[in-house]
Amino acid sequence: MGKKTKEKKLQNEEINQILDVMKNSAKDLRKLIDVVCNKNPADDYKADGLIESVITAEKKVDRLKEDFIEKLFKKKGFLPTFQKMDNLRIVEKLDKIEDNMEVVARFFQIYDYNFPQEIKDSINLLGGEVTDVITALTETVFWLYKDFSKALEMTVKVQDERREAREKQWDLMEQLFTLDIRGKDMFMINNMIRILMKVVDASEEFSDELNTLALKYLFLD
Amino acid sequence: MEPLIIITLVFTIAFAFGIGSNDETMATTVGTGGLRLKYAVILAAILATVGALFLSAGVAKSIGTGLLNSDSIDLIKYQGWIMLSVLIAVSAWLILASKIGAPVSGTHSVVGAIFGVGFCSPLLGSDFLSAIKWSGLTKVVLGWILSPILGLGCSLVISLLVKYLVRRRIKGLDGMENVERIMLIALVCLVSLNQVNRAGNDAGNALGVFYALFDTGEINSPMLNTMLFIGSASIGLGLFIVGRSLLKSVGKNIIEIRPSDAICIESSVLIVLILSNTFGFPISGSHVLIFAIIGLALIKGEKVDKKSLKKIALSWGITFPVAAVFCAGILSLLLVLTGL
Numbered sequence: 001m002g003k004k005t006k007e008k009k010l011q012n013e014e015i016n017q018i019l020d021v022m023k024n025s026a027k028d029l030r031k032l033i034d035v036v037c038n039k040n041p042a043d044d045y046k047a048d049g050l051i052e053s054v055i056t057a058e059k060k061v062d063r064l065k066e067d068f069i070e071k072l073f074k075k076k077g078f079l080p081t082f083q084k085m086d087n088l089r090i091v092e093k094l095d096k097i098e099d100n101m102e103v104v105a106r107f108f109q110i111y112d113y114n115f116p117q118e119i120k121d122s123i124n125l126l127g128g129e130v131t132d133v134i135t136a137l138t139e140t141v142f143w144l145y146k147d148f149s150k151a152l153e154m155t156v157k158v159q160d161e162r163r164e165a166r167e168k169q170w171d172l173m174e175q176l177f178t179l180d181i182r183g184k185d186m187f188m189i190n191n192m193i194r195i196l197m198k199v200v201d202a203s204e205e206f207s208d209e210l211n212t213l214a215l216k217y218l219f220l221d
Numbered sequence: 222m223e224p225l226i227i228i229t230l231v232f233t234i235a236f237a238f239g240i241g242s243n244d245e246t247m248a249t250t251v252g253t254g255g256l257r258l259k260y261a262v263i264l265a266a267i268l269a270t271v272g273a274l275f276l277s278a279g280v281a282k283s284i285g286t287g288l289l290n291s292d293s294i295d296l297i298k299y300q301g302w303i304m305l306s307v308l309i310a311v312s313a314w315l316i317l318a319s320k321i322g323a324p325v326s327g328t329h330s331v332v333g334a335i336f337g338v339g340f341c342s343p344l345l346g347s348d349f350l351s352a353i354k355w356s357g358l359t360k361v362v363l364g365w366i367l368s369p370i371l372g373l374g375c376s377l378v379i380s381l382l383v384k385y386l387v388r389r390r391i392k393g394l395d396g397m398e399n400v401e402r403i404m405l406i407a408l409v410c411l412v413s414l415n416q417v418n419r420a421g422n423d424a425g426n427a428l429g430v431f432y433a434l435f436d437t438g439e440i441n442s443p444m445l446n447t448m449l450f451i452g453s454a455s456i457g458l459g460l461f462i463v464g465r466s467l468l469k470s471v472g473k474n475i476i477e478i479r480p481s482d483a484i485c486i487e488s489s490v491l492i493v494l495i496l497s498n499t500f501g502f503p504i505s506g507s508h509v510l511i512f513a514i515i516g517l518a519l520i521k522g523e524k525v526d527k528k529s530l531k532k533i534a535l536s537w538g539i540t541f542p543v544a545a546v547f548c549a550g551i552l553s554l555l556l557v558l559t560g561l
Contacts, residue, residue, distance in 0.1 A: 011395045079398060080253075080479045087394075146393040217394065 010145045012087075014068035018061055018094050019138045025057035025101055026134035033127030036108055037120045047108065054105035061098040065091050086213055090141060093206040097134065100199040104130075107195055111188050116179055119189070122172040129165035130196050136161050137203045140210050144217075151214040158207035165200045169193055225301050226439050229430065230448060232308040237427040237452040239315030241269055241459025244423065245324045245471045245507060246416045249483035249514075252472030255405040262465050268413055269420035270457030274450065276421025277428045288335045288358070293351040294342070302555050304430065307334040310547035314540065319463045322470025323536030326505035327423055329364065333544030340549035344556045368508035371496065375489040375509075376516025383485050384520060404480035411487050418494070419506055420456055428452045471510070474529040476518045489513040508537065 010016045032050040035043050068091050072084055079087070115123060140154035176189055247265040250256045256264065289296065289303070296303075311330045318325040335353070338345075342352035391397050428449055435445040472478065478486070490510050497504040511533055518525045 011398060079401065080477050082477065083394070083397070144393060145395045148393055151393070217397070 010142065012068070012071075012145075014064045014071065015091065015141070015145070018064050018068075018091065018098075019141060021057050021060050021064070022094060022098055022101075023135060023138050025054050025098060026131045026138075028053045028057070029101055029104060030127050030131040032105065032108060034124060037115055037124050037127075039114045051105045051109050055102055058098050058102035061095050065095045089209070090144070090213075093202075093209065094138075094141065097137070097199060097202050097206065100195070100202050101134070103195050104192075104199065107192055111192070113185060113188065115189070116181065118179060119172060119175050122168065122175055123192075126165065126168040126172055126193070126196055129161060129168050130199050133158060133161040133165055133200050133203045137207055137210075140207055144210055144214055148214045148218045151210060152218070155207045155211040155214070158204060162200055162204040162207075165197070169197055223439075225305065226434065229301065229305050229308065229434070230440075232305060232312060233427055233430040233448075234452055234455045235312040236308045236315075236430075237273070237424065237455035238459035238463075239312040239319070240327055240423045240427055241266070241420075241456035241461075242319035242463035243315045243325060243327065243467060243507070244269060244416075244420065244456075244460050244464060245467050245510060246419050247412055248324075248468045248470075248472035248510070249478055249486050250408060250412050250472070251468045252478035253405065253408065253480045253483050255408065255480055255483075258465055258469060261468060262461055264413070265416055265464065265468075266457035266461040268416040269460050270453050272417035272420030273424035273428065273453035273456045276417065277424035277449075277453070288332060288354050289338060290347075290352055290354050293347040294345045299345055302552065302559070303338050306338065306548050306552035306555060307331060308430070309551050310334045310337065310544055314544050314547060316459075316463055318536055318540070319459075319467045321532075321536070322466045322474075323533055324467060324471055324507035324511065325536050325540045326364070326507050327426055329505060329537075329540050330544040331426060332358065333541035334548035336541065337545035337548030337550075338552060340545065341552045341556065344553060364505050364508070367497075368493075368504045369512045371493045371504060372489060372509035372512030373516040375492050376485060376513035377520060379489050379492075380482075380485045380517045380520035383481055387481065401480045404484050408480045408483050408487065411484065411491065415487060415491055415494075418491075422494075423506075424453065424456055427456070470529065471514075471533075475511075475514050475526050476521075476523050478514075482517055482521070485517050486510065486513040489516070 010019075028050045032047060032054070035047045035050065069088060072079075072087055136154060136158045140151050140158055143151035143154050172193060173190075176186070176193075179186075181189075244265065247256070247261045251258050251261045311327070311334050314330050315325065315327060336358070339349050339353045342349050345352065387400060391400055431440070431445055431448045431452060434440045435442070440448065476482075490506065490513055493504060493509045493513075494506060511530075515525060515530075
C-alpha cells in the first residue's frame with residue numbers, strides 16, 4: 001500500500017467505514033431526490049433501491065458504532081479519558097446524522113408524489129446542498145484525525161454549505177407558497193424541507209463541535 | 222538466637238513490607254491507564270523484589286542510628302531496643318499511610334522516629350538536646366526544601382521541552398494516538414527501570430538491619446541470605462497487597478495523565494534521583510514525584526485536584542511528628558517492660 005493511500009485512511013477502521021458509508025449514503029440521497037423529482041414510473045425500482053440503500057447504510061453505521069465503542073473501551077488506555085470521550089461523541093454524532101438521512105429516505109418511501117414542475121429544480125438544488133454539507137462534514141471528521149488546522153478550515157466550509165442550503169430552503173419555500181396545491185401536499189412538501197434541513201442543521205451543529213475540538217487539540221497543553 | 226534479635230528480624234521484614242507498600246513508582250503508569258492496576262501491581266512487585274534483592278547491598282543503611290549521639294546514649298546497651306522501636310513505628314506509619322493512599326517519605330519517617338527516641342532520652346540516661354545529633358536533622362529540612370524545588374523545576378523544563386518539541390508538532394488525533402502509543406512503551410521501560418532502582422535504594426533502609434546483624438555476628442551468612450530474600454520479597458509483597466491504593470491515589474486522582482505526561486514526570490524523577498545520588502542531596506522520591514506532577518500541571522494549565530494534594534501535604538506534614546510520637550511511645554513501653 002503506497003504512502004498516499006495510507007494517508008487517505010484513518011487508523012481506526014470503524015471511523016473510516018462510517019465516513020465512507022455516510023458519504024455514499026449522502027450520494028444515494030442526492031440520487032434519490034433526483035429520481036423522485038424527475039418522476040418516471042420506469043424509474044420506480046431505482047428509487048426503491050436507493051431508499052433501501054440509505055436504510056441499510058443507517059443499520060451499518062449503527063453496527064460500526066457499536067464495534068467502535070466496544071473497541072474504544074477495551075483498548076489499552078494510552079488514550080486519555082477526554083480523548084476517548086471525544087471519539088465516542090464523534091461517532092455518536094455521525095450516527096445521529098445518518099439517522100436523519102434515513103428519515104428522509106423513509107419519507108420518500110411513504111410519500112409517492114409527483115412534485116409540481118415549478119419547484120423540482122429547487123428541490124434538486126436543496127438535495128445537492130444536503131449532500132455537499134454531509135460530504136464537507138465527513139471531510140472535517142477525517143481531517144480532525146489527520147490535521148487539526150485543516151479540520152478547522154473544513155468547518156468553515158460546512159458553515160458556508162449550510163448557509164447555501166438555508167438560502168435554497170427559503171427560495172424553495174417562497175416558490176412553494178405561490179403554488180396552488182392541496183393542503184396535504186403543501187404539508188408534506190413542507191415536512192420534506194424540514195427533514196432535509198434537519199440533516200443540514202445537525203451537520204452544522206456537529207461541525208461547530210468539531211471546530212471546538214480542533215481548537216482544543218491545537219492549543220492543548 | 223536472642224528473642225530480641227528474632228523480634229527485630231520479624232519487624233525488619235514488616236519494615237520492608239511497609240517500604241514496598243509506600244512505593245508509588247508505578248503510579249503514573251496506572252494513571253495513564255496504559256497498564257491496568259492489577260498488572261501494574263504484579264509487575265511492580267516483581268521488579269521491586271528484584272531491585273531489593275540485587276541492588277540494596279551497596280546502599281544498606283543503619284536506619285538512622287547515626288543520628289543519635291553515642292557520647293550521650295549508651296548505644297551498645299540500647300541500640301537493639303531503639304532499632305526495634307524505630308522499625309515498629311516506621312513500619313506502622315508507612316503501612317497506614319499507604320492504606321489511605323498517601324505517599325510519604327521513608328527516610329523522613331525514620332528520622333522522625335529517631336527524633337522520637339530523643340523524647341525518651343531521660344529513660345536512656347541522657348537528655349533530649351544532647352541525645353540527638355542535630356546536624357543530622359538538616360538532612361530532613363534540606364529534603365523538604367530541595368525535593369519540591371528540584372521536582373518542580375525539572376518537571377517544568379522537561380514538560381516545556383515535550384510541549385514544544387513533541388506535542389506542538391502533532392497534527393491530528395491519529396498522530397496524537399501514535400505518539401502516545403510510543404510514549405507508553407517508553408514509559409513502561411522507564412518506570413520499570415525506576416522501580417528496580419528505587420526499590421534497591423529504599424530497601425537499603427530495611428535490609429541494612431540484616432547486614433548490621435551479620436556484622437555483629439548475630440546471624441550467619443546463610444541466615445543473612447535467607448533474610449535478604451525474605452526482606453526483598455516482603456517489599457514486593459507490600460507493594461502487591463497494600464500498594465494498590467497508593468498507586469491509584471497518586472496516579473489517577475491529582476491530574477489526568479497521558480503517557481507523554483507520565484514520561485515528563487518519570488524522567489524528572491529519574492534525573493533528580495541521579496543528581497541526588499551524585500551530589501548527595503537528601504531528597505525524597507515521593508516528594509519529587511508529586512512536585513513533578515504539579516510542574517506538569519502548571520505547564521499544561523490544568524487544575525490539580527486540591528483535595529488529593531491537601532491529603533498528601535497533610536501526610537507529609539505529619540510524617541515526622543507521627544513517627545516521632547509512635548517511636549517514643551513504643552520505646553518507652555519496651556524500656557519500662559524490660560526494666561532497662
